[in-house]
């Protein structure tokens with residue numbers, strides 16, 4: 157809230173006609189010299205930065221030119237694809253290992269603990285390289301019913317999927333576990349008392365309520381995944397960054413192509429942040445008496461309150 | 470006639486804490502059986518043993534002639550599988566002090582859930598019965614509300630409807646009105662009285678002595694994990710024999 161005394165008493169502050177106006181206070185407002193100085197300094201720095209970049213050795217025309225290059229677009233699609241599939245794998249593994257971790261069976265809970273410890277405790281970059289180079293220790297993949305050379309099986313996509321997905325699974329397991337534990341025990345009891353089995357209780361009662369706790373951090377995880385997926389360059393997967401680098405190496409527009417990639421990453425993370433908002437809203441059902449307004453509803457409310465105010469004036 | 474509930478020397482401990490120390494009692498079909506006693510005396514624990522939310526450590530507990538949670542072959546007991554325990558619980562409704570409605574489902578969805586999931590009933594049939602039950606507890610117009618949009622008394626009546634949807638032969642009530650504001654208690658008790666009149670077998674843990682006296686057929690006073698005194702509510706409440714019963718009643722009446 158801004159302090160009313162801070163502003164010049166203007167027409168906006170006078171009460172609507174008709175009401176008897178109380179004697180308005182005419183005080184000398186506090187002068188915030190510090191605010192003015194800091195604003196000037198910050199603006200100055202930003203201008204200096206813009207000037208520096210505009211005079212730098214950058215061919216700015218290249219950026220919009222290459223933004224919709226077919227190869228860049230293919231990279232964008234691949235980045236979205238690997239992020240979604242890796243996240244889906246991570247989510248599935250996360251639920252599985254969270255349930256295992258909470259199980260009363262000491263063997264399953266220990267295995268889940270070990271998985272989380274291993275995949276959270278090592279860098280995802282290293283994990284990607286290990287999957288990609290698996291052929292060095294297992295030249296032949298033999299699953300009994302299926303046998304092939306490892307280099308044939310471990311495509312860049314599969315290495316990227318396993319590297320990112322298994323790592324994500326370890327993080328998701330902890331998020332899902334926190335979600336499950338946030339659900340009141342009375343819910344499980346009520347469900348059991350109705351004759352629902354443990355599996356039904358988990359699926360119909362506990363997990364849907366856990367979602368409210370699981371969704372917000374998962375959204376962040378996914379947005380992180382969009383960016384972390386750029387590491388798959390290491391396993392030869394053709395993602396957005398790789399597409400940008402390929403063009404950079406032939407056209408020598410190195411920085412320009414990094415800017416192109418950055419614009420796309422920003423666009424992707426922004427779009428999915430909006431999606432996350434709606435997802436959170438959906439899983440808040442029943443937790444709040446009334447749901448918070450959507451951005452669209454907020455804008456409408458602002459517009460209508462604006463026109464109301466005009467009508468009064 | 471087989472007793473609806475029969476307890477023979479039921480013991481229950483949590484680790485070293487010995488909570489139930491040999492409970493013997495019988496609840497006849499169509500009976501309203503009230504359970505009273507001081508806090509911590511093991512009333513909730515006993516109720517939760519009846520539908521096997523808790524496992525007993527010694528003794529035998531039968532519901533409608535069936536051993537709860539176990540199968541007996543010769544003189545050996547076999548634990549029932551998760552699905553078999555679940556099947557036993559279908560016929561026993563339970564109403565909790567804190568309602569425990571599913572907050573992510575509307576009132577009518579709460580009532581439909583178990584018939585659809587457990588009995589495999591079609592949604593149409595379940596919805597019709599749920600609507601009828603909500604009507605019966607006086608909430609015919611609240612089916613679309615989420616639990617947070619209902620008062621405590623309304624939530625508890627939905628919880629009763631939810632338990633009734635499984636068409637149980639026995640209803641367990643664990644202090645169904647103690648979390649409610651005084652002016653909301655009456656509505657819930659009315660529903661329970663109505664249920665008792667319809668012939669439902671009910672075990673009710675309660676501090677509502679007026680309700681016990683008026684509706685109850687039998688009353689047990691528990692203290693320290695044992696049954697201290699039992700009989701018709703009028704007798705136990707009006708003319709208690711034991712000092713512990715007298716001391717307790719002088720506090721709550």
Ligand SMILES: Nc1ncnc2c1ncn2[C@@H]1O[C@H](COP(=O)(O)OP(=O)(O)OP(=O)(O)O)[C@@H](O)[C@H]1O
Nearest residue numbers: 483486488506507508509510511512513514515644
């Ligand atoms: N899961 C548990 N683990 C350990 N102790 C427990 C557990 N549940 C209950 N107890 C203990 O068992 C005793 C009896 O509890 P119970 O809930 O049956 O009492 P109650 O008669 O229902 O009391 P109230 O009127 O307060 O509900 C209490 O001392 C309680 O602390």
Ligand SMILES: [Mg+2]
Nearest residue numbers: 512513514643
């Ligand atoms: Mg209790």
